[in-house]
Amino acid sequence: EVQLVESGGGLAQPGGSLRLSCAASGFTFSNYEMNWVRQAPGKGLEWVSYISISGSIIYYADSVKGRFTISRDNAKNSLYLLMNSLRAEDTAVYYCVRRLDNWGQGTLVTVSS
Amino acid sequence: DIVMTQTPLSLSVTPGQPASISCKSSQSLLHSDGRTFLNWYLQKPGQPPQLLIYEVSNRFSGVPDRFSGSGSGTDFTLKISRVEAEDVGVYYCMQNIHVPPTFGQGTRLEIK
Numbered sequence: 001e002v003q004l005v006e007s008g009g010g011l012a013q014p015g016g017s018l019r020l021s022c023a024a025s026g027f028t029f030s031n032y033e034m035n036w037v038r039q040a041p042g043k044g045l046e047w048v049s050y051i052s053i054s055g056s057i058i059y060y061a062d063s064v065k066g067r068f069t070i071s072r073d074n075a076k077n078s079l080y081l082l083m084n085s086l087r088a089e090d091t092a093v094y095y096c097v098r099r100l101d102n103w104g105q106g107t108l109v110t111v112s113s
Numbered sequence: 114d115i116v117m118t119q120t121p122l123s124l125s126v127t128p129g130q131p132a133s134i135s136c137k138s139s140q141s142l143l144h145s146d147g148r149t150f151l152n153w154y155l156q157k158p159g160q161p162p163q164l165l166i167y168e169v170s171n172r173f174s175g176v177p178d179r180f181s182g183s184g185s186g187t188d189f190t191l192k193i194s195r196v197e198a199e200d201v202g203v204y205y206c207m208q209n210i211h212v213p214p215t216f217g218q219g220t221r222l223e224i225k
Contacts, residue, residue, distance in 0.1 A: 106161055
């Protein structure tokens with residue numbers, strides 16, 4: 001069974017940083033592209049970032065470009081999202097998504113003073 | 114960015130009756146390899162989204178056959194042949210032919 005477990009969410013101050021992690025199991029992590037998708041409270045879905053199997057190809061949404069960094073460690077079956085210069089509008093549940101098929105349960109990030 | 118427009122934004126359906134959701138994209142989702150990159154997701158209350166349909170009409174693993182997808186180019190439809198109580202939630206279409214992948218606004222389905 002595919003499992004994606006996000007962690008690292010919480011309360012951060014505007015301008016602060018958080019690092020999200022996603023632990024993958026139940027499939028060969030190194031064979032799959034990965035994404036982060038977020039959902040602000042009561043709102044729709046917004047794609048955040050993509051990373052290729054090897055990590056050599058990376059894309060970001062314009063709204064996070066220059067502030068967020070996606071990475072992966074295939075040896076540890078893990079995906080990461082380093083979020084710097086956080087803004088109130090970054091408040092959302094962040095989902096780790098395998099390719100665009102299987103989704104984790106999400107981790108809530110709240111940016112507030 | 115490609116804009117995805119869903120209609121209706123909400124619908125109320127009697128169990129056992131059909132339901133249909135439309136999704137229109139601002140650009141063609143047809144790839145040069147012949148595939149069309151349009152997915153449908155259902156987000157049940159309090160849960161993450163789950164993939165229902167990929168590449169327009171392919172049901173994902175475990176998805177009941179009462180769900181079907183159709184369409185081409187820029188116009189797509191998700192149909193539920195007989196709505197059940199467990200189908201309640203918000204349905205999203207999404208394109209992933211162009212970066213950034215973009216989602217429709219969502220269609221909320223409730224049971225009468």
